[in-house]
Amino acid sequence: MSKVSLPRHVHRVVSGGREYFYYQEGRGTAHAGERIRLPDDPQTPEFWNAVRQAQGTFGPTPTDTIGALIDAFEVSWQTRQRKISKGTQVHYRRYLKPARKAWGDLPARELRPRHVDALIRKIGADKPGAANNVLDALKAMVAWANGPVELLTHDPTHGVERFAKGEGHRPWTPEQLDYAEKHFTGMIRRFYFLSRYTGQRISDVVRLNPNDEDDGGFSLPQKKTGVKPWCPIFPELEAEMQSWERRPGPFLLQxxxxxxxxxxxTNQMWKAFDRERQKHAVLTGAVPHGLRANAVIRLRGAGYTALQISDMVGMSVEMVEHYCRYADRKASGQAVLRDLQERNEDKIVKRWKSGNKK
Structure with a gap:
């Protein structure tokens, strides 16, 4: 069996070529607790319910509840053929919590689309983005549970609609970009340039270091998705990096x-940026993730396709197009305006055959 992360006080024993699992607090000490035999397969709901019982949850515990299903889904991540990144695992855990709270003891077979729809609508009334994330996490779990593990035989998310996407994080204005380049200093300046010209999330920018440089670009697996884009080191960033000392470790140090x-x-960098932002009224509303939008809009303006930008930034093609939609519409509108102005000018200023104005 592939390795599975076991909770505290759970021990794996191999005897006679077979695996056995036990729960025992204080194992190997003078104060060792009772040794409790657990089910053989740590990928089943029964195993994790037995662990909860051993930890002090006494009485019969159902093994076919939504709570047990979530437990089984989480432990499956350790042995999936297609690995789930740490960032995605954190994301799923966070957004399955509302489901666990709402239906933890509900038999999984009784969960219906109307229940899911009611929860998503309730969350979405104030936080539509969070509601969509909860629905996505549930869909991922249901797809797994309806697969070869056969823990579900129906889809309780069927027909439940997502909320419409909002604008997303707004790109910084030209005034904000200009102000940052002229006034930022120290690590905040480094952070700005790395974010502005790589388009990476704050969680990845704080990890960038000289070892990530790869033939004129940065190559670093993203913490959230595991995607490994190749980000060109553009001339603006390259010029800025000339003054940075070359040493082991991240470019950004406190x-x-x-x-x-x-x-x-990530949190410390956010706080440092927020302190700097509060000093300058012009930066009101600017957030680090907005620089990610600036990066893709700049690349789109330079004529690169959404697929090329996706490869450079590590963002889905759909999200690239989402961020660039306003810029594309603005460019199209300006092109139409220029064309109309040129046509009007041709009507007003007629020319002789010689080329002179009439």
Missing amino acids: EDGKSMGKPFS
């Missing part, structure tokens, strides 16, 4: 406090 000299976490 500049003060107890963590001075240590890499930024």
Whole structure:
């Protein structure tokens, strides 16, 4: 069996060529607790319900509930043929919590589309993006459960509609971009240039380091998706990097406090950016993810296709087109306006055959 991450106090024992699992607190110490035999397959709901019972949840625990199904789905990630990235695992766990809270003890066979629709509508009344994420996580779980594991025989998400997509994160305005390039200093300046010209998420920008450079670009598996784009190091970024010291580790290191000299976490970088943003009124509304939109719009304006941009930034073609839609419409409208102006000018200013104005 492929390796499975086991919870605390659960131990795997191999005897006679077979695997056995036990729950025992304080194993190997003078205060060892009772040794409790667990089911043989850690990929089943029965196994994880037995673990919960051993941890103190006494009494009969159903093994066919939505809560048990979510447990089984989560443990399956360790042995899937197509690996699920750590970022996606975190995403699924977060957005399956509302389902666990709403229907944790409900028998899975009794969950119906009307139940899912009611939950999605309730969440979407205030947070449509979160509602869509919950629905996506449920669909992923249901697709798995209806597969070879055969833990479900129906689709409780069938027909449940997503909320319409919003605008997404707005790109920075030309004034905001100009201000950042002229006034940002230190690590915030580095962060701005890396984000602006690679189009990567903040969680990936804080990890970029010289070892990720690959023949004129950056090649780094994205934390959220596992996708490995190849981001060209454009001349603007290359010129900025000329002054950066070459050393092991991330380009971005904290500049003060107890963590001075240590890499930024995603949250720490967000806080550092927010402190800087609060100093400058012109940056009101600007968020790091907006620079991701600026990056793809810039590339689209340079004539690259959505597929090429997807390869460079590691964003889906659909999302590239979503971010570029406004820019594309604006460019099309401006082209029409120029054409109309030229036609009007031709009507007003007639020319002789010699080319002189009449």
